[in-house]
Amino acid sequence: MSSDTLILILAQDRGLGLDALTRQRTKAAVPFGGKYRIIDFTLANCLHSGLRQVLVLTQYKSHSLQKHLRDGWSIFNPELGEFITPVPPQMRESQDWYSGPFDAIRQNRYLIERNRASQVLILQGEAIYRMDYAELARAHRETGAAITVAVRAVSAPGAGRQARVVLDADELIRELHAPGSGADDAETAEGERQETMGVYLFDKSVLLDALAGYERGVSPDADLALDVIAPRLAAHPVRAYRFGQARGRVTPDRYWCDLASVDAYYQANMALLRAEPPLDLYQPDWTIHTYQGQYPPARTVPGPQTGNEGVFVNSMLAAGTVISGGGVNHSILFPQVRVEDGAIVEASILFHGVRVGAGAHLRNCIVEKDVRIAPGDRIGFDARRDRERFDVSPDGIVVVTSEEASSRGLAT
Incomplete structure (x- = not known):
């Protein structure tokens, strides 16, 4: 056929x-x-x-x-x-x-x-x-x-x-x-x-x-x-x-x-994070093929400054991701993401290579590839300020693109 x-x-x-x-x-x-x-x-x-x-x-x-x-x-x-x-x-x-x-x-x-x-x-x-x-x-x-x-x-x-x-x-x-x-x-x-x-x-x-x-x-x-x-x-x-x-x-x-x-x-x-998701990515005879780089396994490690344990709850972590003393909850992290000491990521999607600085807090965000979130920054908490800095959807999802982050000093 x-x-x-x-x-x-x-x-x-x-x-x-x-x-x-x-x-x-x-x-x-x-x-x-x-x-x-x-x-x-x-x-x-x-x-x-x-x-x-x-x-x-x-x-x-x-x-x-x-x-x-x-x-x-x-x-x-x-x-x-x-x-x-x-x-x-x-x-x-x-x-x-x-x-x-x-x-x-x-x-x-x-x-x-x-x-x-x-x-x-x-x-x-x-x-x-x-x-x-x-x-x-x-x-x-x-x-x-x-x-x-x-x-x-x-x-x-x-x-x-x-x-x-x-x-x-x-x-x-x-x-x-x-x-x-x-x-x-x-x-x-x-x-x-x-x-x-x-x-x-x-x-x-x-x-x-x-x-x-x-x-x-x-x-x-x-x-x-x-x-x-x-x-x-x-x-x-x-x-x-x-x-x-x-x-x-x-x-x-x-x-x-x-x-x-x-x-x-x-x-x-x-x-995809529900206990019974509407789309089953794990059906063994119908796998979704893709390209995946040869990255090391995802891992959590204690933070170098505070000693806090890196934790994640009900989330997807792709290869190469490191949570170093930070916390990730109900989120999807693509390859080579880093969440640094004391940073918190909630209900967010982080594309390849995103780095979340120490003490930063993200909620209801989509962050573009390779964006650097500055230490201590808070995104997804103040709707008026978020709209001044980023694209915000009708439902309040904040989209942080690399162009926006770079122009506002968030990226390196």
Whole structure:
């Protein structure tokens, strides 16, 4: 099946809701869960599904993403026709950059045409979920669909940002509606509201026909569901594939999050610390592959000045992290973080290489890579002062970026 399916992962998006975290990188490369990048979840789904012809369409601040793909995902064998290849704009037809997801696919039509695969699976590289794409492909073949769209149940009207789906009793898609268009009351025959999730499997001939229908510069920001698939509902069998069903080798936890805002990102990370998290990172037959440096083990040590023991409670600590007389509670620390004597970190996410100075106190913070927090500083306690110094989300999460810390004397 690997040779019969070409994967296109859309990873060119800036991620407007995550502006504070995408100043250095594209959204797909934003760190998540203590050691991963967002795109690792989509790539791990491909790996475990036996799909190993992967093109990653990149554009916005893509160096971090391309470095991650090189260091962490150079695991396929090109001698067997396997690859994970980043594809920035090639400008074969003009000097234009990708102007939207469909335009990114259209500009790489030649890569689709020359590949021997008979079907093309289009994925977002910017959402967190686990899914067995092999089962989706099997359902596509069994039902004789021309296009298969993965859908998930939505708990309430207005939830989510994806296109709304109306199904008939045979799981054929009858209608697709924009979110917030007044169609949120549309239901399937069983009464569930469904929405798309950025997973589309096309027969290659159908996708090429759709690409041919759009000239260069026309509808560059076309939405795949609403502008490409919806007009073809009458001409082709377009079926839904329900996310989280019993088929497939992934525990059907039905977890999916597109991390549309800083608050959504923060809550998705904090949810990993629950006694029973909604996303099981520890399922042994569906590990999330990533790049991890050769760092020493994480450890706690007594503080050099006070002799206080370093402690952590209900937290994730990545390799190379040292808590030296400080305290960490309900937090996620990426590799090579240091928490110095008397410092306290509560309900916070610290990216790679952060150093928290002695006696500092952080609460409800996201701290960018390599930021140095000055000794004795307090962040997350005075909302007015925090807003003067940093980005603060609607829910009060303080985002300390390296640019802000440097300009205010916090970084060294």
